[in-house]
Amino acid sequence: MEYLSRCMNQLKSNLDFNFHPRCEKLNITHLMFADDLLLFARADKISVKLLLDAFSKFSSASGLEANMDKSNIYFGGASVLDKTDILAGEKISEACLPFGYLGVPLSSKKMSYQQCKPLVDKILARAKVWSTKFLSYAGRLFLIKTILFGMQTFWCQIFILPKRIIKEVEAYCRCFLWTGDTAASKKALVAWDKLYLPRNSSSWSVDSFYMKGKNPLQVPTPGSVLGLLKRFSTIERLFYRLVDGTKLLLMGNIALVRLYTTDRLQAWGIQCTDKCVMCSVGKETVEHLFFDCCFSSTVWNKVLLQIGIHGSSTGFASELHKVVKRIRKTGVVDKLYVMCFTEAIYSIWLARNAVIFKRPTKSIENIAREILFRVCCRGSEELRSRLLHN
Numbered sequence: 001m002e003y004l005s006r007c008m009n010q011l012k013s014n015l016d017f018n019f020h021p022r023c024e025k026l027n028i029t030h031l032m033f034a035d036d037l038l039l040f041a042r043a044d045k046i047s048v049k050l051l052l053d054a055f056s057k058f059s060s061a062s063g064l065e066a067n068m069d070k071s072n073i074y075f076g077g078a079s080v081l082d083k084t085d086i087l088a089g090e091k092i093s094e095a096c097l098p099f100g101y102l103g104v105p106l107s108s109k110k111m112s113y114q115q116c117k118p119l120v121d122k123i124l125a126r127a128k129v130w131s132t133k134f135l136s137y138a139g140r141l142f143l144i145k146t147i148l149f150g151m152q153t154f155w156c157q158i159f160i161l162p163k164r165i166i167k168e169v170e171a172y173c174r175c176f177l178w179t180g181d182t183a184a185s186k187k188a189l190v191a192w193d194k195l196y197l198p199r200n201s202s203s204w205s206v207d208s209f210y211m212k213g214k215n216p217l218q219v220p221t222p223g224s225v226l227g228l229l230k231r232f233s234t235i236e237r238l239f240y241r242l243v244d245g246t247k248l249l250l251m252g253n254i255a256l257v258r259l260y261t262t263d264r265l266q267a268w269g270i271q272c273t274d275k276c277v278m279c280s281v282g283k284e285t286v287e288h289l290f291f292d293c294c295f296s297s298t299v300w301n302k303v304l305l306q307i308g309i310h311g312s313s314t315g316f317a318s319e320l321h322k323v324v325k326r327i328r329k330t331g332v333v334d335k336l337y338v339m340c341f342t343e344a345i346y347s348i349w350l351a352r353n354a355v356i357f358k359r360p361t362k363s364i365e366n367i368a369r370e371i372l373f374r375v376c377c378r379g380s381e382e383l384r385s386r387l388l389h390n
């Protein structure tokens with residue numbers, strides 16, 4: 001390759017050779033990376049011939065030859081006459097800009113929608129492969145944040161993407177998150193603009209922002225979600241140490257009152273009964289399900305008894321408040337309380353779904369035992385011995 005550079009550099013002193021207009025100042029005749037070579041010259045027959053002769057000189061010395069089937073010639077601003085003149089003399093076919101290089105199209109102009117479309121297609125193809133597998137919300141969110149948005153970021157580092165492309169990528173990511181597929185067929189649990197916050201706001205966030213015309217240091221967090229975020233990010237950050245991703249997402253949903261409870265389904269105009277399926281008495285809301293309902297309150301009281309707390313549940317908001325307080329503490333009972341609360345919510349939600357979808361249901365006793373069993377498996381030796389001791 002050293003020799004190739006020397007051959008090319010010799011051209012610079014040849015008075016018959018004309019640089020490409022944009023390369024003259026920089027003294028560039030060629031660029032190479034790995035096994036790819038780009039040669040630059042003004043679009044006149046002599047310059048192109050000299051350039052290719054220099055390469056042939058290198059070929060005959062080294063034995064390395066260019067594959068003409070894979071090589072192309074690109075013109076910019078050349079007249080038709082010059083083009084035909086040059087193409088008649090050489091055995092290289094003409095192609096149009098942009099051409100793909102290292103996974104992105106190379107173009108000297110701002111990228112059009114059509115030129116950026118391969119990015120959307122790539123993301124779509126990737127999401128379609130994953131959609132055949134059974135992934136949890138947490139898993140899908142992770143894939144979006146790391147892989148899909150990583151692909152977009154790679155392009156964003158090189159080009160200014162058209163807004164339409166960014167919107168399309170968002171739309172596919174949104175569908176993929178909520179449906180596991182790339183076709184929209186399901187209501188989103190959380191509005192995209194609430195997911196769509198800077199990464200440090202919440203781990204829900206898919207970090208992307210329209211920065212056009214804004215000072216990056218002064219981009220405001222939407223005021224409507226500030227309070228919510230404050231509450232949610234604290235809960236979530238602290239919970240993260242104790243629970244796994246799927247349950248974390250469920251917790252997040254509940255904190256945002258975003259579960260598909262029948263009151264929400266009815267608000268969307270879906271015909272369904274609003275009675276709680278567990279007790280057939282109350283109206284099914286998050287507050288009722290956790291833990292106003294006689295079913296869930298019995299489960300929760302049994303669990304509380306096992307960790308040595310006597311008393312009955314005091315409603316969802318106050319239970320959540322207690323949990324947030326206990327999260328900050330390091331006592332064994334505090335840790336057990338938080339873990340049991342998370343597992344209880346998860347188990348109660350599964351039990352409620354089992355009734356709706358007519359799957360075999362477990363008794364209250366079994367559900368409480370299952371909650372404690374999972375806490376035992378997940379907890380440290382200290383927590384385990386405390387539970388068993390009680």
Ligand SMILES: [Zn+2]
Pocket residue numbers: 276277278279280281282288289292293294295
């Ligand atoms: Zn109920």
